[in-house]
Amino acid sequence: MSSRLELIGPQGLRTDGRRFNELRNMNCKPSVLSQADGSAYIEQGNTKCLAAVYGPREARTKAQVLHNRANINVEISLAPFSMEERKKRSKSDKRILEIASAVKQTFEPIIMTELYARSQIDIYLQILQFDGGTVQICINAATLAIIDAGIPMKDYVCACSAGCIDDEPVLDLNHLEESNTPELTVALLPKNDKITLLQMESRLHIDKFQQVMEMAAKGCKEIHTVLDKAVRENIKDLLKKSSI
Amino acid sequence: MAGDRRRIQGPEVTVAPIIIKSSDKGKIQLTDANGQRRDGRNLEDIRPIFLKTGLISQANGSAYIELRRTKIACGVYGPRQTKIPSFSGKGNLNCEIKFTPFSCLKRRQPYRDAQEKELSQLVFEALAPSIRLDLLPKSTIDIYISVLENDGMASCFAAAITCASVAVADAGIEMLDQVAACSASYIDGDIYMDSDLVEEQRESGSLVLSYMPSLNEVTHILQSGEVEVSLTTQAIEQCTDTCSKIYSVMNHSLLESVKNRIQ
Amino acid sequence: MPPALISPSENDYILRGVDSNIRADGRGRLDYRQIILETGLITQASGSARCRLGEGTDVLVGIKVELGAVELDGADEDVAAIKAKRGRVVCNVECSPIASQQFAGRGADDFNNELTQMLDRVLNGPQGGLNLEKLCIIPGQQCWIVYIDAIVLDYAGNILDTIFMATRAALYNTKIPKTIIQDRGDGEIEFDISDDEEEWERIEGWDKVPVAITLNKIGSRHIVDATPLEELTTEAKLLVTVNKDGKVCGLQKSGGGSINPSLLNDMVQTGRSLGQSLIQSLDEMLQREENDINLKRARKERIEKLGFFAAI
Numbered sequence: 001m002s003s004r005l006e007l008i009g010p011q012g013l014r015t016d017g018r019r020f021n022e023l024r025n026m027n028c029k030p031s032v033l034s035q036a037d038g039s040a041y042i043e044q045g046n047t048k049c050l051a052a053v054y055g056p057r058e059a060r061t062k063a064q065v066l067h068n069r070a071n072i073n074v075e076i077s078l079a080p081f082s083m084e085e086r087k088k089r090s091k092s093d094k095r096i097l098e099i100a101s102a103v104k105q106t107f108e109p110i111i112m113t114e115l116y117a118r119s120q121i122d123i124y125l126q127i128l129q130f131d132g133g134t135v136q137i138c139i140n141a142a143t144l145a146i147i148d149a150g151i152p153m154k155d156y157v158c159a160c161s162a163g164c165i166d167d168e169p170v171l172d173l174n175h176l177e178e179s180n181t182p183e184l185t186v187a188l189l190p191k192n193d194k195i196t197l198l199q200m201e202s203r204l205h206i207d208k209f210q211q212v213m214e215m216a217a218k219g220c221k222e223i224h225t226v227l228d229k230a231v232r233e234n235i236k237d238l239l240k241k242s243s244i
Numbered sequence: 245m246a247g248d249r250r251r252i253q254g255p256e257v258t259v260a261p262i263i264i265k266s267s268d269k270g271k272i273q274l275t276d277a278n279g280q281r282r283d284g285r286n287l288e289d290i291r292p293i294f295l296k297t298g299l300i301s302q303a304n305g306s307a308y309i310e311l312r313r314t315k316i317a318c319g320v321y322g323p324r325q326t327k328i329p330s331f332s333g334k335g336n337l338n339c340e341i342k343f344t345p346f347s348c349l350k351r352r353q354p355y356r357d358a359q360e361k362e363l364s365q366l367v368f369e370a371l372a373p374s375i376r377l378d379l380l381p382k383s384t385i386d387i388y389i390s391v392l393e394n395d396g397m398a399s400c401f402a403a404a405i406t407c408a409s410v411a412v413a414d415a416g417i418e419m420l421d422q423v424a425a426c427s428a429s430y431i432d433g434d435i436y437m438d439s440d441l442v443e444e445q446r447e448s449g450s451l452v453l454s455y456m457p458s459l460n461e462v463t464h465i466l467q468s469g470e471v472e473v474s475l476t477t478q479a480i481e482q483c484t485d486t487c488s489k490i491y492s493v494m495n496h497s498l499l500e501s502v503k504n505r506i507q
Numbered sequence: 508m509p510p511a512l513i514s515p516s517e518n519d520y521i522l523r524g525v526d527s528n529i530r531a532d533g534r535g536r537l538d539y540r541q542i543i544l545e546t547g548l549i550t551q552a553s554g555s556a557r558c559r560l561g562e563g564t565d566v567l568v569g570i571k572v573e574l575g576a577v578e579l580d581g582a583d584e585d586v587a588a589i590k591a592k593r594g595r596v597v598c599n600v601e602c603s604p605i606a607s608q609q610f611a612g613r614g615a616d617d618f619n620n621e622l623t624q625m626l627d628r629v630l631n632g633p634q635g636g637l638n639l640e641k642l643c644i645i646p647g648q649q650c651w652i653v654y655i656d657a658i659v660l661d662y663a664g665n666i667l668d669t670i671f672m673a674t675r676a677a678l679y680n681t682k683i684p685k686t687i688i689q690d691r692g693d694g695e696i697e698f699d700i701s702d703d704e705e706e707w708e709r710i711e712g713w714d715k716v717p718v719a720i721t722l723n724k725i726g727s728r729h730i731v732d733a734t735p736l737e738e739l740t741t742e743a744k745l746l747v748t749v750n751k752d753g754k755v756c757g758l759q760k761s762g763g764g765s766i767n768p769s770l771l772n773d774m775v776q777t778g779r780s781l782g783q784s785l786i787q788s789l790d791e792m793l794q795r796e797e798n799d800i801n802l803k804r805a806r807k808e809r810i811e812k813l814g815f816f817a818a819i
Binding site for chain 3: 033034035036039046048050051052054057073075077079080081082083084085086088091122124126128129130131
């Protein structure tokens, strides 16, 4: 690219002061809403996402009922003030529908839907602030919320993005980096290192692909530690409150 | 486009047309020396109402109202079977208000926009307490209001409620009482009843009140603009008095229509 | 709205409780739940605030100030001339499906529209309190447009009051960039936006923005701050918007019941006095938050925005 955006500065620091293999500052908390069966709030750097899970419930339309499994429904909405320019996005925006579909397909094999035939599990995601990494934060938030709702899953699903700046693989891209470098999003099951989602929409040289993917997988494992810690702390907190 | 040679291309540089300002009539005075408004009314007088039922032969009930330049037609269909299969112990009331594209100063879109959807909801709220929906399970009453000419949004809304109420009565649907509605504007600390478009532009607030005179109950109130509470109370009183007057006009027109049907 | 069901005995229970001034959660008729207010959560927005009522209703308001063209139409020239020198306010309310199951898909559309119109009716115009003339950059051409976006994140009754409270706090938090106007002399006026954030001013008139009090008529009494079950028992609701000076900026009745005129006057008076005391306590909360931040800044401590991490 001729636009000389200094994505990696002279000392090897990126625009937000991170090194090439550092995740953004991540904070998460489950159980933040009162009405939902399960909820979670995640912050990855400047991207903020709120997730709510309702279910398993009776399916609302007869057409969506599956005789042997639960039906999973994912809806994503983007707040109008979440991006630099205020824009009201309709619910049927193609880009958003695509991301919602990706999240749905990621969770379908992981959630044990065979236990809840003829029912519906709704996952609603609200993005409050956007700074890159929509798919990954949606998946991470949904994982936390589903665990909080008590719906059985085969494993955590952790997602992370990675890219390639100046032939160097870098981890966890923010919006500025995302728009200027090829980005690869990977969703991983940490226990047995299985990949459930692999998404890339730009051009990446095949020689670099292996490195970038490994970097993303490592990032997923780190995210898994953070999510796990948050879940355990929440349970400890609950136990403390209920033992009074 | 640039390569279209079949058409005569206009010049590439375009300039916005210069709109010649109409000769300065000066600021329009709302009241003259005697305190009379531009059409000879006093501040607390409403425009003369022409109200007639039976305009639409196909509908179960219909009414047409004219307040000088505001013209509204209303058709009521019902009670008829609800399409939704789920059971509801009370009847369903469905109101739809539509401004025709030529009714306002600026052409309106032919499809329902957000403002019309909200006004429909408000008309529903104004009429629902007066209709005996509990006597009509599994049924729907459809009220369709068409605004043919709009001379003041608040007065238009009030006239629509009045018109709809008469139409429902004309359809023979049981009601607790008629709903009469009127509007008022707050201009410079005075209360102007039933203001038209020009007066509305200068208002600092407006009030629309719909009232059931026999039961002495307010079914709907909508006020906007910053107003002193004392002025609000005074306006509410004036509106309830005016609503009683409108009530007698409504009853008169209903009696006329019954007489015509008997003959 | 919510098609949820309520049993006749529950209905009766609430009715009688309200009559004796005791509600299901122990409050009196005119008591509000605990209000938690926090501003400045969304860094990309010009201003933001989050308001939470008790353990229930949660509304996040984000304000973005953007450049735009002045509104040029008006029925007659005087009105058009006034509008040409003003900025604009555009309101939008969205009920997220997170808040409640019935808001999924298209279920919230009508409700969103209703809330947007209610908010718009109060905020757009001089009664909204904001100094719109100050938002105009070049009369007749460019102005600041204030986009107010409210997202309802959790629904436990009394949404409209919460939206207004959060909007007011978010406007307190909003800063308008400073513009430097250069007159090039040949009728063309150019302007530059200063990048220095310290120079940005707080939006003027935020303290005159009204708050809303929703009074619910249950039986022959009225209550404020209803929970979802109480809302189902309500026959009629009256929304009273009051500003700091005690002036009523809007009245709207909703719901399928009717109100006696004398009760109506009562409710308006109650709403007005409650509104004024509410504005006072909200302003105190905002002032306290600002003082805390200034203190922390002076001590060079890190300013932590709790946001959703605040303990429930």
